[in-house]
Amino acid sequence: xxxxxxxxxxxxxxxxxxxxxxxxxxxxxxxxxxxxxxxxxxxxxxxxxxxxxxxxxxxxxxxxxxxxxxxxxxxxxxxxxxxxxxxxxxxxxxxxxxxxxxxxxxxxxxxxxxxxxxxxxxxxxxxxxxxxxxxxxxxxxxxxxxxxxxxxxxxxxxxxxxxxxxxxxxxxxxxxxxxxxxxxxxxxxxxxxxxxxxxxxxxxxxxxxxxxxxxxxxxxxxxxxxxxxxxxxxxxxxxxxxxxxxxxxxxxxxxxxxxxxxx
Amino acid sequence: xxxxxxxxxxxxxxxxxxxxxxxxxxxxxxxxxxxxxxxxxxxxxxxxxxxxxxxxxxxxxxxxxxxxxxxxxxxxxxxxxxxxxxxxxxxxxxxxxxxxxxxxxxxxxxxxxxxxxxxxxxxxxxxxxxxxxxxxxxxxxxxxxxxxxxxxxxxxxxxxxxxxxxxxxxxxxxxxxxxxxxxxxxxxxxxxxxxxxxxxxxxxxxxxxxxxxxxxxxxxxxxxxxxxxxxxxxxxxxxxxxxxxxxxxxxxxxxxxxxxxxxxxxxxxxxxxxxxxxxxxxxxxxxxxx
Numbered sequence: 069x070x071x072x073x074x075x076x077x078x079x080x081x082x083x084x085x086x087x088x089x090x091x092x093x094x095x096x097x098x099x100x101x102x103x104x105x106x107x108x109x110x111x112x113x114x115x116x117x118x119x120x121x122x123x124x125x126x127x128x129x130x131x132x133x134x135x136x137x138x139x140x141x142x143x144x145x146x147x148x149x150x151x152x153x154x155x156x157x158x159x160x161x162x163x164x165x166x167x168x169x170x171x172x173x174x175x176x177x178x179x180x181x182x183x184x185x186x187x188x189x190x191x192x193x194x195x196x197x198x199x200x201x202x203x204x205x206x207x208x209x210x211x212x213x214x215x216x217x218x219x220x221x222x223x224x225x226x227x228x229x230x231x232x233x234x235x236x237x238x239x240x241x242x243x244x245x246x247x248x249x250x251x252x253x254x255x256x257x258x259x260x261x262x263x264x265x266x267x268x269x270x271x272x273x274x275x276x277x278x279x280x281x282x283x284x285x286x287x288x289x290x291x292x293x294x295x296x297x298x299x300x301x302x303x304x305x306x307x308x309x310x311x312x313x314x315x316x317x318x319x320x321x322x323x324x325x326x327x328x329x330x331x
Numbered sequence: 332x333x334x335x336x337x338x339x340x341x342x343x344x345x346x347x348x349x350x351x352x353x354x355x356x357x358x359x360x361x362x363x364x365x366x367x368x369x370x371x372x373x374x375x376x377x378x379x380x381x382x383x384x385x386x387x388x389x390x391x392x393x394x395x396x397x398x399x400x401x402x403x404x405x406x407x408x409x410x411x412x413x414x415x416x417x418x419x420x421x422x423x424x425x426x427x428x429x430x431x432x433x434x435x436x437x438x439x440x441x442x443x444x445x446x447x448x449x450x451x452x453x454x455x456x457x458x459x460x461x462x463x464x465x466x467x468x469x470x471x472x473x474x475x476x477x478x479x480x481x482x483x484x485x486x487x488x489x490x491x492x493x494x495x496x497x498x499x500x501x502x503x504x505x506x507x508x509x510x511x512x513x514x515x516x517x518x519x520x521x522x523x524x525x526x527x528x529x530x531x532x533x534x535x536x537x538x539x540x541x542x543x544x545x546x547x548x549x550x551x552x553x554x555x556x557x558x559x560x561x562x563x564x565x566x567x568x569x570x571x572x573x574x575x576x577x578x579x580x581x582x583x584x585x586x587x588x589x590x591x592x593x594x595x596x597x598x599x600x601x602x603x604x605x606x607x608x609x610x611x612x613x614x615x616x617x618x619x620x621x
Binding site for chain 1: 369370371372422423425476478479480481502505506507508509510511534537573574575576577578579581582585586589591601604605608609
């Protein structure tokens with residue numbers, strides 16, 4: 069299911085213009101990271117994908133659905149959204165109920181709900197915490213509950229807003245693994261992140277945004293090599309990319325393997 | 332002189348079985364910038380709450396040992412006395428914003444109003460602090476209309492404006508872009524040099540190496556390691572115990588196994604990595620760039 073965004077403009081009711089003519093095509097099964105300075109319009113953009121925001125002008129299509137012609141509830145069948153702050157989306161008394169809420173609401177049979185919940189809890193390493201109240205978990209595990217509750221909906225498109233914020237090394241590895249499994253299943257994954265190292269290690273396509281527009285869009289290595297343009301939207305290339313550059317490598321490197329091969 | 336002095340502090344949250352902090356001894360000198368690192372559940376936020384008096388005044392639970400800040404003992408002071416000396420910026424800025432104010436300017440004024448600062452002084456203090464943290468242009472916005480990174484700056488500003496002796500920061504740049512992170516670390520470093528004491532929980536180890544005086548590595552409620560940033564941050568123990576480490580440290584360690592890193596000491600920062608990969612073998616590369 070492709071995502072098509074055409075000449076998208078958006079102005080908040082307060083008068084703040086957040087998007088100024090976005091045109092993007094994201095194909096089914098792509099893994100895309102969106103980077104850019106605070107206030108560049110990243111969250112505003114992805115909130116258009118599930119209808120939380122509606123274009124001031126232009127359009128967004130999820131498959132053949134124009135987001136202006138379908139409710140948020142209906143778009144939720146196609147687009148899952150994991151909020152930056154898990155506390156904005158968690159409300160149930162225990163983890164199992166929380167994760168079952170989405171698939172139940174989509175009208176899945178109870179067998180399907182059970183299977184989805186089991187799968188999502190397994191992927192996020194929460195299987196032993198089904199009976200726990202999400203608010204008795206640490207913020208890092210609450211983040212995994214938020215991930216699981218969206219994964220359980222089994223949507224073709226999954227959006228993560230700043231998934232690694234405040235997470236420790238072990239949890240970042242868990243999140244990277246979730247993204248890998250979703251890729252293997254052919255899901256489209258779109259992630260907003262300031263964690264450029266995480267982005268470089270887990271995404272093939274990068275979109276850099278600045279002042280409500282797309283500044284750069286392309287293969288990760290090509291984008292990460294353009295340090296000067298990235299700097300205009302306050303993005304620094306990943307640590308190993310910068311190190312490679314300082315050491316005079318010909319190729320842009322973005323992970324340990326590539327770095328050691330060039331050394 | 333130690334402005335923060337924790338002696339044998341053990342603390343258990345209500346209704347929990349195991350302590351969140353165990354036998355913590357921590358002495359921080361006035362004007363020192365101390366970074367706290369640790370994996371999930373290590374007790375980092377609890378340590379912040381303890382220094383800031385929220386433990387035990389707000390969170391209750393069982394605490395043993397003594398917590399002293401600026402010569403006062405936590406158990407013998409009230410929380411409203413305590414906040415005159417210690418300011419805490421929460422991990423999630425959303426939890427800190429009062430919800431009672433319509434604009435960023437009013438939000439930042441909230442703490443000052445509560446301690447009865449005169450109006451004329453309040454205005455100039457707020458303007459100066461907003462300039463320092465680079466949010467002057469947000470003064471008239473609603474705190475809720477801001478991005479996560481901007482909210483974090485507001486949260487930090489509303490603490491700094493109180494001019495605390497001790498500043499406790501729980502991942503203050505987690506939602507910021509790299510330029511924002513650099514600016515905030517720069518501001519905090521400057522304040523520490525002017526005599527403010529800073530305790531900061533942070534995952535971004537490359538920044539810690541460039542800015543902090545000392546690193547405390549917490550693990551399962553105990554202090555695992557403590558010392559100069561370059562010593563603590565390159566310790567093998569960290570990777571074994573699930574701490575995040577710098578990509579420079581990690582790649583140099585792998586390069587070392589392949590015989591491609593010829594120094595004894597591992598790098599934490601970009602400059603150290605560049606130096607180590609380019610210089611001839613040398614057991615102790617000196618100097619630390621900015």
